[in-house]
Amino acid sequence: MSHEVANLSDPGLPAHVHRAADSDPKAEKKAERQVATLFGLSAVGTILFIVSYIYIPLDLFIFVPILGSTNAHQLSLGLGLAISLLCIGLGAVHWAKTLMPDNEVIAQRHEFRSPESERKEFVAAAKEGANAAGLGRRSLIKRSLGLSLGLVGLSPLLLLRDLGPLPGKELEKTSWKTGTRLVTDPGNRPIKPSDLEVGAVAQVLPQLNPDEERTLNNIGKDAVLLIRLRVEDFQLSPERLAWTHEGIIAFSKICSHMGCAVALYEQQTKHLLCPCHQSTFDVPRAAKVIFGPAARPLPQLAITVDTEGYLVAQKPFTEPVGPSFWERSS
Amino acid sequence: MKSLSRYRKHRYASPLLLVFALFMIGTTFSVASASTKESVNFARSAAIDEGKQIFLKGCSSCHGLNAEGGKIAPSLIGVGAASVDFQVGTGRMPMADMTVQAMRKKPAYTAEEVAALAVYVASLAPGPAIPGDEILTYERDGNTAQGGELFRTNCAMCHNFAGQGGALSQGKFAPTLMGVEPKEIYEALITGPQSMPVFSDKIITPAEKLSIIKWIKAAEVEPSLGGAALGRVGPVTEGLLIWTLGLGLLIGIAVWLATKAR
Numbered sequence: 001m002s003h004e005v006a007n008l009s010d011p012g013l014p015a016h017v018h019r020a021a022d023s024d025p026k027a028e029k030k031a032e033r034q035v036a037t038l039f040g041l042s043a044v045g046t047i048l049f050i051v052s053y054i055y056i057p058l059d060l061f062i063f064v065p066i067l068g069s070t071n072a073h074q075l076s077l078g079l080g081l082a083i084s085l086l087c088i089g090l091g092a093v094h095w096a097k098t099l100m101p102d103n104e105v106i107a108q109r110h111e112f113r114s115p116e117s118e119r120k121e122f123v124a125a126a127k128e129g130a131n132a133a134g135l136g137r138r139s140l141i142k143r144s145l146g147l148s149l150g151l152v153g154l155s156p157l158l159l160l161r162d163l164g165p166l167p168g169k170e171l172e173k174t175s176w177k178t179g180t181r182l183v184t185d186p187g188n189r190p191i192k193p194s195d196l197e198v199g200a201v202a203q204v205l206p207q208l209n210p211d212e213e214r215t216l217n218n219i220g221k222d223a224v225l226l227i228r229l230r231v232e233d234f235q236l237s238p239e240r241l242a243w244t245h246e247g248i249i250a251f252s253k254i255c256s257h258m259g260c261a262v263a264l265y266e267q268q269t270k271h272l273l274c275p276c277h278q279s280t281f282d283v284p285r286a287a288k289v290i291f292g293p294a295a296r297p298l299p300q301l302a303i304t305v306d307t308e309g310y311l312v313a314q315k316p317f318t319e320p321v322g323p324s325f326w327e328r329s330s
Numbered sequence: 331m332k333s334l335s336r337y338r339k340h341r342y343a344s345p346l347l348l349v350f351a352l353f354m355i356g357t358t359f360s361v362a363s364a365s366t367k368e369s370v371n372f373a374r375s376a377a378i379d380e381g382k383q384i385f386l387k388g389c390s391s392c393h394g395l396n397a398e399g400g401k402i403a404p405s406l407i408g409v410g411a412a413s414v415d416f417q418v419g420t421g422r423m424p425m426a427d428m429t430v431q432a433m434r435k436k437p438a439y440t441a442e443e444v445a446a447l448a449v450y451v452a453s454l455a456p457g458p459a460i461p462g463d464e465i466l467t468y469e470r471d472g473n474t475a476q477g478g479e480l481f482r483t484n485c486a487m488c489h490n491f492a493g494q495g496g497a498l499s500q501g502k503f504a505p506t507l508m509g510v511e512p513k514e515i516y517e518a519l520i521t522g523p524q525s526m527p528v529f530s531d532k533i534i535t536p537a538e539k540l541s542i543i544k545w546i547k548a549a550e551v552e553p554s555l556g557g558a559a560l561g562r563v564g565p566v567t568e569g570l571l572i573w574t575l576g577l578g579l580l581i582g583i584a585v586w587l588a589t590k591a592r
Contacts, residue, residue, distance in 0.1 A: 195533055291499070
């Protein structure tokens with residue numbers, strides 16, 4: 001026996017198999033009925049949509065298995081529209097697949113390059129057109145057209161100016177200044193140390209001067225969380241310990257990773273969690289990052305009390321709050 | 331008696347009678363009121379005793395014989411009656427096992443036993459009291475809009491924007507607030523059970539606490555006008571549904587489109 005294998009020849013395209021509807025009149029009728037049924041269902045869907053829009057009250061709730069109590073108006077509107085659109089598509093595809101001509105046609109690709117005669121003809125026509133328009137002769141028109149086309153390009157360039165102005169030092173500044181009172185959010189009430197029991201938290205904002213406005217931009221940088229621990233729980237450097245007051249410690253609520261509000265405080269573990277990416281900060285150790293993508297601890301706000309006994313900021317934040325940015329100095 | 335009745339028209343008879351009557355009223359009243367005070371004291375000390383007996387049997391193995399706490403359980407001195415009522419009344423205490431979090435379950439003690447335990451623990455040191463119906467007037471005094479604002483700032487990060495609860499670290503979680511008694515919500519706010527911090531009365535005033543409760547109660551009956559609420563937990567269930575059911579449907583249609591008809 002020879003071990004040589006005969007060269008494989010090109011098997012060509014598989015033989016074309018015709019569909020049942022092409023040869024069997026019964027199958028053809030069946031396919032026709034199926035397509036008609038789908039189009040008919042679409043019409044029913046539209047009628048359902050119209051009828052439910054007019055007749056089903058807005059506040060009617062019905063029980064649907066799995067979904068539970070569901071608004072009948074919205075449900076039937078959605079179902080009606082879905083049925084009407086989907087069945088048109090299904091019907092059209094089914095029609096094309098079962099009944100429309102099923103001839104396989106082979107079309108060869110033509111060459112991309114145009115024939116030489118056509119190319120010559122085009123060049124001649126272009127030259128003739130240019131001569132007729134007199135571009136070479138009428139230099140006034142040529143120059144003014146050049147000017148206008150050049151200037152048109154300036155308009156979109158000018159709009160790029162709206163990307164600015166650059167924030168400058170704005171990202172590094174908050175409304176916290178030396179002596180700014182801490183007030184509850186919401187409520188705007190000043191806070192005394194005795195208002196917080198051990199284990200208590202308070203969401204606070206800086207008290208603003210009457211001429212300053214509390215905007216979302218401000219809150220996005222100013223929000224602070226107060227937490228009261230036992231003083232002996234702290235594991236802080238002497239400098240940072242001086243930033244606390246009677247066991248009350250204040251951190252920026254803006255996550256140093258992506259700027260979400262970090263306010264999930266677990267009283268027993270004394271961890272602060274960020275709900276967005278699960279960065280975990282250890283409160284007794286000056287919000288040291290112990291888990292997650294945050295790169296820096298939360299900035300700590302130095303606090304003390306004023307002459308009336310209310311909690312105030314010792315000084316502004318010593319570092320920019322929130323996520324990293326290009327020009328961040330630290 | 332005959333001799334006494336002879337003096338009934340004596341000129342000193344009326345003043346003497348008056349003095350006698352006053353004396354009798356005074357002594358009767360003082361004896362009677364003293365006895366009620368004593369019986370209240372007696373009932374209270376009986377409840378403390380009963381609570382102490384329950385405590386010694388059911389709680390002291392972890393919390394210590396004098397509720398001073400131990401290696402595995404915190405001290406209960408000063409936690410107050412509200413804390414006991416919340417933890418034991420909702421079945422969280424006693425814990426079924428030493429997992430990361432005490433779960434809500436069928437209470438192990440009757441309401442009377444919980445009350446006795448609360449009286450005993452409250453007798454150890456002052457702490458938050460159980461809020462009564464006269465405090466929980468949220469339907470009358472609460473403000474739903476204000477409650478929503480407070481909820482979004484103070485509660486939503488753990489308990490979800492619709493109060494459905496959410497995950498914390500290492501298997502701990504903030505439970506759902508749907509169907510929770512107003513009294514239990516109030517107790518949790520003032521005592522800070524387990525992972526939850528305390529929300530002091532000066533930070534969130536009692537009136538504001540009632541507003542929060544009113545908002546939670548409004549959220550419970552909020553109809554989902556947009557169709558299936560999918561548990562109101564946000565992108566997790568919505569994403570799961572669209573990635574399985576939605577994409578599955580699209581893949582099915584794509585396969586059908588490409589299948590040759592027979």
